[in-house]
Amino acid sequence: MRVREPLFSTDPPSSMRSTLPCFNSYFQAYKLHKLYKNWEDTPDIGFVVMKGSGNRAFSAGGDIVAIRDFVQKGNMEECKEFFRNLYNFIYVLGTYLKPNVAILDGYTMGGAGGISIPGTFRVATDKTVFAIPETLIGYHPDAGASFYISRLPGYLGEYLALTGARLSGVEMVACGLATHYSQSTNVPLIEEHLRNLITDDPSIIETSLSNFSDLHYPNNSSVIRRIEMLDKCFKHDTVEEIMDALENEAAKTNDEWCLSTLKNLKYASPLSLKVTLRSIREGRFQSLDQCLIREYRMTLQGISGQISTDFCEGVRARMVDKDHAPKWDPPSLEHVSKDMVDQYFSPISETEPELDLPTKQREAFT
Structure with a gap:
């Protein structure tokens, strides 16, 4: 049993299990896709383990700055290729024939959820921090997040x-x-145990992971303990109604959670908020491939600048200049028209092809 080196070789490893560090999700998507396909077709590989390359993050989406640079230089074809590769890999992962174990030891943000959650097993730790902060950079949760x-x-x-x-x-x-x-x-112990495990049986992998699992419950301040309040505020049909509900609860109770939640909503891109709410609501009734195809449309609209330049502005404010003072356009919810939101969900042009996923080839996998 051995870990295949180099880790991004396109040659299939000969071990029953393969460990793959996950770097920046967008740029490595092509290599991930090719490796996973090779491993799926290799009989002596039973399952795949994915982990982060360092000790701070599984994947934190830092490549979004590079995508902004491509957009500003007019290199839209490169951007499209990145997202096509990413979304295709996510679809393959979601329909993968072999068990996949993602070890989420550290920051797991943005596209990191897309390249791990559709798989079979996800191991979180006390260092795991999960978030989909796209509305804070003028974007929308993608990479299968709406699913x-x-x-x-x-x-x-x-x-x-x-x-x-x-x-x-x-x-x-x-x-x-x-x-x-x-x-x-425990992560090194888990890795060592999986390295020596020869199986393609998910139940055996499940039992193995359970042997290293700890039983913990969210503390009293956790949002998980606030589901009733959360549902009361976020069940509404519009972002405006959600914010009004939070404002009312905050006025009645001065609840710190309501106040901090309102603060985050008021910081986010107004256009992104409305687009994101619709995306999540539509995703609830769609399959993974339908969500990815729709998100690809939304992504091209979001980065193209045809509706708004919020994506470039949000990345600038949060990740480049780091002044955390974005100038959103439109600047408020009342300035976001229905037509703008509708355009987000439309093809970018009559000649632009839709995302092509291997649904016919993998329909038996679903």
Whole structure:
């Protein structure tokens, strides 16, 4: 048994299990896609383990700055290729024939959810920090987020998608985003155990991971303990109604959670908030491939600048200049028209092809 080196070789490894560090999700998507396909077709590989390359993050989407640079230089074809590769890999992962174990030891943000949650097992730790903070950079939760986030209990998905709020590893397990929880110090033991495990049976892998799992419950301040209040506020049909509900609760109770949630919503891009709410609501009734195809449309609209330049402005404010003072356009919810939101969900042009996923080839996998 051995880990294949180099880790991004396109040659299939000969071990029963393969460990793959996950770097920046967008730029490595092509290599991930090719490796996973090779491993799926290799009989002596039973399952795949994906982990982060360092000790701070599984994947934190830092490549979004490079995408902004491509947009500003007019290199839209390169951007399209990045997202096509990413979304295709996510679809392959969601229909993968072999068990996949993602070890989410550290920051797991943005596209990191897309390249892990559609898989079989997700191991969170005390160092895990999960978030989908796209509305805070003038974007929308993508990479399959509208599929898996919309299926969380109650209206937790709307809350996470609109506010960019963070979850701990314990909270990820509690709401179903992760399948197992363990202390970060156990990760080397988990890796060693999986390295020596020869199987393609998910139940054996499940038992193995459970042997290293710890039982923890969210603390009293966790949003998981506030599902009733969260549902009361986020069940509404519009962002305006959601914010009004939070304002009313904050006025009555001076609740710190209501106040901080409102603060996040008021910071986010107004256009992104409205687009994101519709995306999550539509995703609840769509399959993974339908969500990815729709998100690809939304992504091209979002980065093209035809409707708004919020994406470039949000990345600038939060990740480049780091002044955290974005100038959104439109500047407020009342200035976001229905036509603008509708355009987000439309093809970018009559000649622009839709995202092409291998649905026919993999329909038996679903």
